[in-house]
Every structure is written in structure tokens, then in C-alpha cells.
Amino acid sequence: MADLKRLQRMLGYQFQDEGLLVQALTHRSVGSKNNERMEFLGDAILGFEIAENLFQRHPHASEGELSRARAQLVKRETLASVARDLQLGEYLILGVGELRSGGQTRDSILSDAVEALIAAVYLDADIDSARALVRRVLKDRIASCSPREQLKDAKTRLQELLQAQGKALPVYEVVSVEGHAHEQRFMVKCVVDSLGITQSGEGSSRRKAEQQAARNVLIETGEHLS
Incomplete structure (x- = not known):
């Protein structure tokens, strides 16, 4: 030890x-x-x-x-x-x-x-x-x-933004999973057809990758992020 x-x-x-x-x-x-x-x-x-x-x-x-x-x-x-x-x-x-x-x-x-x-x-x-x-x-x-x-997480903010505009909710799709079980890297795609935006995110879990993808969508829309 x-x-x-x-x-x-x-x-x-x-x-x-x-x-x-x-x-x-x-x-x-x-x-x-x-x-x-x-x-x-x-x-x-x-x-x-x-x-x-x-x-x-x-x-x-x-x-x-x-x-x-x-x-x-x-x-x-x-x-x-x-x-x-x-x-x-x-x-x-x-x-x-x-x-x-x-x-x-x-x-x-x-x-x-x-x-x-x-x-x-x-x-x-x-x-x-x-x-x-x-x-x-x-x-x-x-x-x-x-x-x-400590604002709401990116996925929640994106959902609320789209709902406020009466637009369809985003679709998240796992593109790839790499690495061994204890050190996997997830690549996720976030598709927002109503805005014509598709962004990707990467993370050590599916949840983290989805959050990053949602954050990238928000950035592309010009949404202010702290």
C-alpha cells in the first residue's frame, strides 16, 4: 500500500x-x-x-x-x-x-x-x-x-428552447462506442430537424456525450452559455 x-x-x-x-x-x-x-x-x-x-x-x-x-x-x-x-x-x-x-x-x-x-x-x-x-x-x-x-443542463435547456418555439424535440443517436468497459468513449449525434442542425458530442458515458452534443447545438443557435 x-x-x-x-x-x-x-x-x-x-x-x-x-x-x-x-x-x-x-x-x-x-x-x-x-x-x-x-x-x-x-x-x-x-x-x-x-x-x-x-x-x-x-x-x-x-x-x-x-x-x-x-x-x-x-x-x-x-x-x-x-x-x-x-x-x-x-x-x-x-x-x-x-x-x-x-x-x-x-x-x-x-x-x-x-x-x-x-x-x-x-x-x-x-x-x-x-x-x-x-x-x-x-x-x-x-x-x-x-x-x-448553475443553470439547467444543456439537454433540458435545448428541450425547453424548442418547446417554447413549438418545434419538434431533438433526437439523440449513439454513433460509436470505443475502448474497454472501464474506459469507454461514447460518440453521440444530436439531430434537430426543425432547426436544420446536427451536432456531435463525446464523453465517457452516453449521458455526458448527449449533454455535450446538446451544448454544441445551443452554441450553434447562439444561445448564451455560462
Whole structure:
């Protein structure tokens, strides 16, 4: 296993019970003593800390704006990005099958480990320490997140734009899927016959590729994007 002291320095927290840290890094593919229950607890702590932080930072934001901003900060992709900043993949304890399939780079496993780490700090110390960890590892993302700018996703915006103009909805079609199961790349085409526009999008999932394609359509229509 990689040097846990180094990881603790990156987290800004020294564990009293290092066993909790090890468990937080242990995937269910290893055995029964894994981080699944910790994920559940860490998710709740993360959600509350982010919600309160946004509530205090943005007193004029509406409930909907705050909800969208929170969703942006706690979503899988954001947490996986945090995990990569911490080089967490180097510390994960995975079963042989997950190791062979590249589990240490998978967004779902990385994001779950971040949540488990938050819970581990809570169990090792207290709620204030866990919340402080959330603020440390998400500091820059929290600071740059403006609820007023967390607009609806591109697919929703495109649909609403077309509906407002009484036009037919777009059609999404998967053009190609490349790569191995754990690192696939999807190419999707978005066709808007009513506007005479066809755009493509690429991403690590069909959903991401569709969002990119919709975004490219919006850009071609001249729709303002933040």
C-alpha cells in the first residue's frame, strides 16, 4: 500500500485510529470489512456541510439555485476529481478483479472513497473535523461555485428552447462506442430537424456525450452559455 502518512498530510488530518482510514480505502470487492457503510454516512455529512456553506455564502440565492449548486458540488464527477487531486487511486484497496479492470481510476469507486474518508474522520474524531475536511478538499470548488450560474443542463435547456418555439424535440443517436468497459468513449449525434442542425458530442458515458452534443447545438443557435 502507498504511504498513508503522505495521504494524511494531503488530507490535513492525522488519524488516531489508522484502521478507519484503511477501511475507508477498502472496496467491497476485497471482503466484508469495506467502506460501503462509511459511504452512506459520509454522503450525509458532505451534503449537510455543502448545503450550509452555500446557504451562508449566498444569502440571496433561491432554494432551486442552492439545490442545483449543491448537486454540482456533491455529484460523482466532482468527487472523483477531488479524489484525483488527492491521488487517491494509489491508496485504494481493491479486489483482484477490480484491479484488473482499472477500478482505481473509475469515477464511482473514487467518489465513494471520498465519502468514506469523510465518515472515517467523523468516526475517528468528531463532526467538526469531518466538516473541516469537506471544506479543505472542496475549498476551491466551493469558492468558484455560484448558485446563480448553475443553470439547467444543456439537454433540458435545448428541450425547453424548442418547446417554447413549438418545434419538434431533438433526437439523440449513439454513433460509436470505443475502448474497454472501464474506459469507454461514447460518440453521440444530436439531430434537430426543425432547426436544420446536427451536432456531435463525446464523453465517457452516453449521458455526458448527449449533454455535450446538446451544448454544441445551443452554441450553434447562439444561445448564451455560462
